[in-house]
Amino acid sequence: MNPPSVVDRSAAVLVLIDLQERLAAVMGRRAAVVETAVLLAGVARELAMPVIVTRQYPEGLGDLVPELSSAALEGDPVDKLSFCCTKEPAFGERLADTRRSQVVLAGIETHICVAQTALALRGSGHDVFVVADATCSRRDEDHAVALDRMRAAGVTVTTAESVIYEALGRAGTPEFAAVLTLVKGRAAR
DSSP, X not given: OOOTTSOOTTTEEEEEEOOBHXXXXXXXXXXXXXXXXXXXXXXXXXXXXXXXXXXXXXHHHOSBOHHHHTXXXXXXXXXXXXXXXXXXXXHHHHHHHHTOSEEEEEEEOIIIIIHHHHXXXXXXXXXXXXXXXXXXXXSHHHHHHHHHHHHHTTOEEEOHHHHHHHHHOOSSSHHHHHHHHHHHHHHHO
C-alpha cells in the first residue's frame, strides 16, 4: 500500500465534477481542463479505477461536454442540486460502493463544487487529491485561493501526470504502454 500522499490505483476513485456544456463554456481554461479530464477518464479505464461523474442542475447547465460524453464512461451521471457532492445521497451510495479510500477530483468550478466536495471528503477521512490542471474557475483568483484553502485543509493538490504515473507505479507493463499512448496523444495536440 502506498503512503496516503501517493495515488494508489487499487484504493482510488476518480470523480469528475460538473463538466457540463453551459458551465464549461464560460471557463477561460475550458479546452485544457476538459482535455485533461478526458485523459484522466481514459487512464482510469485502463487501470480499472472507478469513475463517478456528476452534473449540477442539468436543466440549467446542460449535459456533459461532448468530449466527456464520448469517453465511454460507465453508469449514468449523478445529478445534483447541492454544490457539495457528498450532500447528494446518490453520490454517497456510489462512492461507498467503490470501497475506495482515495478520491481524485477534477472538474469545475474549483472554488465551489470541487472545494466543497474535497473539504467534506477530507473531513470524512478520505485521502483527497485535487488535480489542479483538471480544475478551473471563471476567475483565476478563485481557482488559486481554492487550491490554497484545500491544501491547508490536508487535501493533496497535484497534476494529472502526477496522478497518472503514481497510479501506474512502474514502467514496462502492458498497462504502461496503453497509458503512455493516451498521454502521448494528449501531448501531440
